[in-house]
Structures are given as C-alpha cells and as structure tokens.
Amino acid sequence: MEIRILKMTTIYLTNEELKEIEDALRKAEHDGKLDVEKHSSFFLGFVGEKLMEKFLGIKFCDMSFDDDKSKYYGCDCKKLNIGIKTVRSAREPYIYC
Numbered sequence: 001m002e003i004r005i006l007k008m009t010t011i012y013l014t015n016e017e018l019k020e021i022e023d024a025l026r027k028a029e030h031d032g033k034l035d036v037e038k039h040s041s042f043f044l045g046f047v048g049e050k051l052m053e054k055f056l057g058i059k060f061c062d063m064s065f066d067d068d069k070s071k072y073y074g075c076d077c078k079k080l081n082i083g084i085k086t087v088r089s090a091r092e093p094y095i096y097c
C-alpha cells in the first residue's frame with residue numbers, strides 16, 4: 001500500500017467560478033430541485049469539487065440537478081475513483097479525499 005501526504009496547499013477560485021456555482025444553485029432553487037435550506041451545503045460541496053479540479057487538472061464537477069438521482073451515485077471524481085468531502089473549519093474550507 002502506498003500513502004502520499006500532500007502539504008497544505010492554498011488554491012483560489014475566481015469570482016467568475018464562484019458566480020458559476022451560485023448561478024447553478026439559484027437555478028436549481030428556482031426550478032424547485034433544491035431546498036433553500038440546503039443552499040450553503042451544496043455551495044460548499046461544489047466549491048470543494050471546483051478547487052480539486054484545479055489542483056488535479058481534471059474536470060469532473062457536475063453542478064446539474066437531475067430528477068434521475070441514480071446518476072449521482074458513486075464517487076465525485078469517477079476518473080480517479082475518489083470522493084470529495086468539504087468541511088468548514090473557522091473561516092476556511094478543508095477538503096478531504
């Protein structure tokens with residue numbers, strides 16, 4: 001078994017990238033596919049996925065809200081078979097894979 005430990009890395013999203021996430025969430029709320037109460041949780045999750053896309057250099061973040069929930073089963077980044085979990089500690093999000 002191989003374990004790699006990465007040092008703490010700071011990656012930023014641009015205002016345009018944050019707006020893209022916010023627009024997707026607002027559209028889902030407007031279409032009745034997302035409860036307003038879950039907005040911040042989904043926002044943090046999408047931010048984590050977008051940051052990992054930048055870090056890994058792989059596109060995988062799916063910000064759609066489809067009625068067919070089966071397409072969302074499984075890991076977030078299927079190309080690498082990893083899930084992305086994002087939590088907020090103090091002011092900064094931390095991402096775990």
